Amino acid sequence: MRGPLKLVVSGPVGAGKTTFIRALSETAVIDTDVAPSEDIGKDSTTVAFDYGTLHLDGLPLHLYGTPGQDRFDFMWDILCEGALGLVMLVAGDRPQDFPRARGIFEFVTSRHAVPFIVGVTRQDLPRVWEPEDVADYFRLPYAHVVGLNATDPMDGARTLTRLLELVEPQGHSEERAV
Amino acid sequence: MTSTMSKQEVLSSTLAALRANLPELKGVLVATADGLPMAQSMNAGTDANRVAAMAATALGLGKRIGDTVGNGVLTEMSVSGTDGQVFFYAAGRGVLAVVAPAGMNLGLLLMEARDAAANIATVL
Numbered sequence: 001m002r003g004p005l006k007l008v009v010s011g012p013v014g015a016g017k018t019t020f021i022r023a024l025s026e027t028a029v030i031d032t033d034v035a036p037s038e039d040i041g042k043d044s045t046t047v048a049f050d051y052g053t054l055h056l057d058g059l060p061l062h063l064y065g066t067p068g069q070d071r072f073d074f075m076w077d078i079l080c081e082g083a084l085g086l087v088m089l090v091a092g093d094r095p096q097d098f099p100r101a102r103g104i105f106e107f108v109t110s111r112h113a114v115p116f117i118v119g120v121t122r123q124d125l126p127r128v129w130e131p132e133d134v135a136d137y138f139r140l141p142y143a144h145v146v147g148l149n150a151t152d153p154m155d156g157a158r159t160l161t162r163l164l165e166l167v168e169p170q171g172h173s174e175e176r177a178v
Numbered sequence: 179m180t181s182t183m184s185k186q187e188v189l190s191s192t193l194a195a196l197r198a199n200l201p202e203l204k205g206v207l208v209a210t211a212d213g214l215p216m217a218q219s220m221n222a223g224t225d226a227n228r229v230a231a232m233a234a235t236a237l238g239l240g241k242r243i244g245d246t247v248g249n250g251v252l253t254e255m256s257v258s259g260t261d262g263q264v265f266f267y268a269a270g271r272g273v274l275a276v277v278a279p280a281g282m283n284l285g286l287l288l289m290e291a292r293d294a295a296a297n298i299a300t301v302l
Binding site for chain 2: 030031032034035036037038045047048049067069071072074075
């Protein structure tokens with residue numbers, strides 16, 4: 001028997017992390033939203049983490065969403081401790097945020113060797129970056145980048161399924177090592 | 179008094195009074211609920227920006243913990259170690275952080291810090 005898998009959802013401000021977890025969670029989401037004191041293009045921001053749970057094909061998953069602002073980078077580190085997968089969300093209509101997403105990604109992956117997937121949100125918009133273009137931008141294999149609408153639970157489940165496909169081979173080898 | 183003073187003046191004078199009344203403190207700071215520093219008097223070697231962000235995180239987490247166990251409205255949260263303690267106070271839309279070394283007069287600290295937080299809350 002395996003316990004629940006811990007997955008982390010990260011990305012810059014406004015990428016859709018909290019929305020993604022709210023759309024997917026089967027339990028009431030624990031969030032730590034406060035009103036921002038500066039103009040960040042929305043009326044709430046996460047200061048500690050979001051937490052939700054769900055089952056995917058019978059597998060219990062725990063989702064931890066990070067704050068998006070750089071001053072909370074210590075939370076990226078804390079939340080990624082022991083995580084088995086990372087969902088890195090970027091808003092497909094905000095390419096100006098891509099360098100920031102790269103910064104978060106490098107911060108996390110330099111400290112935690114965690115399998116990841118990049119989710120390009122806002123695919124419902126008419127003018128938005130395609131996942132393939134984002135993969136080229138980040139120089140990632142196409143299998144590591146998916147497009148989604150963070151408000152859509154089906155999209156969210158598809159994103160997590162793709163991540164778990166990337167996690168599984170490593171999960172098994174880690175179990176053997178232990 | 180506060181009606182004639184700007185927010186910044188109230189914050190600065192409140193922190194200065196706290197420092198003067200409790201000279202052993204290692205630092206005091208006021209941050210917004212989303213972790214931006216507004217006023218601070220921290221000893222050298224402590225990154226005020228980082229403490230401000232952590233104060234917001236601590237308060238945000240403290241609120242959720244309080245909600246979960248039915249604590250009512252959050253007033254303060256503390257972190258204790260062998261060499262000192264940090265107290266975080268809800269202060270209106272902001273948070274007051276008080277960094278204390280081990281062995282301080284805690285009764286006096288709690289009284290002074292709560293008064294300071296109440297004072298800060300009047301302008302935030």
